[in-house]
Amino acid sequence: MADSLMATYARLPVTFERGEGAWLWDTDGRRYLDAVSGIAVCNLGHAHPAVRQALCEQAGELIHTSNLYGIQQQQRLGDLLTQLSGMQRVFFANSGAEANEAAIKIARLHGHNKDITTPQIIVAEGSFHGRTLATLSATGNRKVQAGFEPLVQGFIRVPFGDAAAIAQVAANNQDVVAVLLEPVQGEGGVNIPAPDYLNQVREICDQQGWLMMLDEIQTGMGRTGKLFAHQHNGILPDVMTLAKGLGNGVPIGACLAQGMAAEVLGPGTHGSTFGGNPLACRVACCVVETMRAEAIPERAAALSERMLAAFKQQLDDLDGVMDIRAAGLLLGIELDRPCGELVSKALQQGLLINVAAERVIRLIPPLIISDAEADQIISGVSALIHDFL
Numbered sequence: 001m002a003d004s005l006m007a008t009y010a011r012l013p014v015t016f017e018r019g020e021g022a023w024l025w026d027t028d029g030r031r032y033l034d035a036v037s038g039i040a041v042c043n044l045g046h047a048h049p050a051v052r053q054a055l056c057e058q059a060g061e062l063i064h065t066s067n068l069y070g071i072q073q074q075q076r077l078g079d080l081l082t083q084l085s086g087m088q089r090v091f092f093a094n095s096g097a098e099a100n101e102a103a104i105k106i107a108r109l110h111g112h113n114k115d116i117t118t119p120q121i122i123v124a125e126g127s128f129h130g131r132t133l134a135t136l137s138a139t140g141n142r143k144v145q146a147g148f149e150p151l152v153q154g155f156i157r158v159p160f161g162d163a164a165a166i167a168q169v170a171a172n173n174q175d176v177v178a179v180l181l182e183p184v185q186g187e188g189g190v191n192i193p194a195p196d197y198l199n200q201v202r203e204i205c206d207q208q209g210w211l212m213m214l215d216e217i218q219t220g221m222g223r224t225g226k227l228f229a230h231q232h233n234g235i236l237p238d239v240m241t242l243a244k245g246l247g248n249g250v251p252i253g254a255c256l257a258q259g260m261a262a263e264v265l266g267p268g269t270h271g272s273t274f275g276g277n278p279l280a281c282r283v284a285c286c287v288v289e290t291m292r293a294e295a296i297p298e299r300a301a302a303l304s305e306r307m308l309a310a311f312k313q314q315l316d317d318l319d320g321v322m323d324i325r326a327a328g329l330l331l332g333i334e335l336d337r338p339c340g341e342l343v344s345k346a347l348q349q350g351l352l353i354n355v356a357a358e359r360v361i362r363l364i365p366p367l368i369i370s371d372a373e374a375d376q377i378i379s380g381v382s383a384l385i386h387d388f389l
């Protein structure tokens with residue numbers, strides 16, 4: 001495609017110009033069923049009427065002033081998110097990576113406040129935390145890091161899903177200040193840990209005085225069947241980051257904190273020109289309120305069971321299918337071989353899907369899809385896999 005753009009993406013040969021609910025139309029007027037949601041962003045679907053109204057109204061009132069002044073919409077979003085999560089304070093950014101940067105800065109400053117001059121953060125293999133230098137250093141994927149060395153120091157890597165490995169670091173390292181994890185690894189291939197993994201990590205963090213920091217950028221905003229994925233565990237992290245679904249496509253990120261972690265950042269320690277502006281916050285308030293009013297997380301949980309059961313019925317006996325798993329409407333079908341080519345095959349059939357970690361078909365449809373649309377995704381994807389294997 002156009003040479004005027006840096007070649008950071010190997011783009012598919014399609015361009016969309018309109019969307020509605022779970023459907024997108026390309027520049028030739030062809031229709032596609034969307035099981036990607038702009039990578040877990042458009043959880044309320046495309047052109048949601050309430051989102052559109054909030055965006056248009058706010059654009060006509062005030063888009064930006066800066067954090068030099070009070071911002072009503074930011075205050076309201078902060079109140080909403082803290083009430084719904086049980087966290088205490090929020091810093092607003094513009095993306096997921098930026099939200100994680102704030103979390104990493106909180107962990108480091110917290111360490112320095114305790115006279116730990118080389119604070120370390122435990123992170124997981126297979127994780128994805130973003131593309132800035134600190135967040136790519138935290139990411140557990142060499143492909144994301146290669147060529148950008150020297151990496152940011154201060155991360156200790158452990159296998160994902162293994163609480164004992166985290167406890168073992170405690171025995172050998174006095175400089176650890178925090179653990180940073182995704183409740184379910186999205187980019188890493190829809191890796192779902194044992195149900196009590198986060199509870200065990202919470203316990204270790206409590207014993208050691210470490211901050212438990214959860215990257216809920218992909219798992220948050222209803223995706224896994226609760227507003228936030230850690231709510232399945234009945235625990236509260238010390239720090240939680242959000243982005244993706246928070247603005248349903250309007251860029252916004254958030255770093256929430258509670259307890260000691262909520263008091264770490266003071267005047268002059270962090271900031272953002274755009275972060276928390278009236279436009280993004282007005283839309284995010286609308287997204288959160290719509291999710292609550294329409295019981296969207298609950299709907300995602302119910303649909304998840306329907307889709308998982310149907311996929312198991314259609315695919316369980318196939319030889320090349322290694323595993324079928326779901327955390328709400330974050331579904332993964334793991335094959336025994338690389339399957340990236342399925343993405344363009346699906347596209348030709350009017351279906352948008354994604355492949356993560358080379359061998360895992362990742363389905364992340366809008367949470368508002370109907371039963372019939374879910375069934376259409378199931379039959380389309382199942383047929384593709386039957387043909388492929």
Ligand SMILES: *Cc1c(COP(=O)(O)O)cnc(C)c1O
Nearest residue numbers: 095096097128129130215217218
């Ligand atoms: C997408 C994602 C990020 C990065 O978000 P950006 O908005 O692309 O910076 C970080 N962590 C997780 C878990 C993600 O899924």
